[in-house]
Amino acid sequence: MIHPQTPLVLHGYFRSSASYRVRIALNLKGLDYDPVEVSLIAGEQRSDAFLEQNAQGFVPMLVAGDDVIIQSMAIIDWIDRSYPEPRLIPDDPMPRAVALAQANVIACDIHPLNNLRVLKYLTKDLGLNEQTKDRWYQHWIIEGFEALEAMAGEGRYLGGDAPGIADCCLVPQMYNARRFDVPLDAYPRLVAIDAACMEVDAFQRAHPDAAKPA
Template sequence: MLLYDYFRSSAAYRVRIALNLKGLSYERRDILLLEDQQRSPEHIARNPQGFVPALEVEGRILTQSLAIIDWLDARHPEPRLIPSDMDARADTLARALLIGADIHPLNNLRVMRWLKDEAGLGEDRRSEWTRHWIAEGFDALEAVTGKGPFLGGAAPDLADVFLVPQMFNARRFGVTLDAYPKLVAADAAASALPAFAAAHPDKVAPA
């Protein structure tokens, strides 16, 4: 497996966690977003959106972190990240999509660049934008999180795979986390696991 990756990409971070949880060996190839390598003809040929991650596996290229993790769950089902029980599956997907569809897209690199270059917002206003949308999403996620220790209960699942990278971003942008004790606890429980720790951006950052 070859993962086209960027160390601080939340979506790529999710896939690293999933691969590690499943004990799968993979190579990484850095796509340096700040240098616009994602817009190169070579990468556009892999992923017409020009995003990371992209996973080259079994003769094909997979894109979109949720689709990649779903494929991995089907191909390598242990440990299962998306429950097979339909009610648990719906709950897990809802928590993961709250992050992946409603929080993360509003504070990724291309949005930040548009806010700077097209809307003319300075750094302080862009950071305020980011904190606002993270906090709004975290308010809802805290409300639908159970007793723990993980978002879904006794074991980490897809939602935790999505949470940990978003918590990393929240701290980068100075989001106050006091209102989210369940999320902080779930993040700490997951981050203590070797599979999550090995995927941390500090562990894979380009030298």
């Protein structure tokens, strides 16, 4: 377990889905951290200073004392191992597999196809118009949500009776779906779980509107 006084600094972008899910995880753990805004629009993630710490040039990046952790799912796993309560990833093999499978529908199958660098490539390099780009974005959310709706259990959260790693991933993706006008009527379980999560202070404080720089 990491010493509770270890300073945590989260480098992220307020609207980044991956940064959003890490903010949720930190809040669910009740951890204090210093946020550092990295503007993806201004390209600050490609600055020399940032690349010295994070060769991939992505957000989020968590600095814990002298340690640097990148990739949101690795960061959440590190948080969960370092600060075990409340658990975000179950220890038992089968519940753990279920939680990670749910989370990875979003983190591995939806989000990578729809992140900002891919959308920029579609429009600037491949010449797609905004309408076609939006169709691309909506398609991959719909495909993933169809699977995730079927994978959702009967609990209040994807994580069961308490939010877990899958909920940390779901809520930012629901936010994105609404931004891009994805119809959500076909996903009543996901809508209900998202609503339950947004009643929790940890999710409210992680929302982009709360994290946006003044």
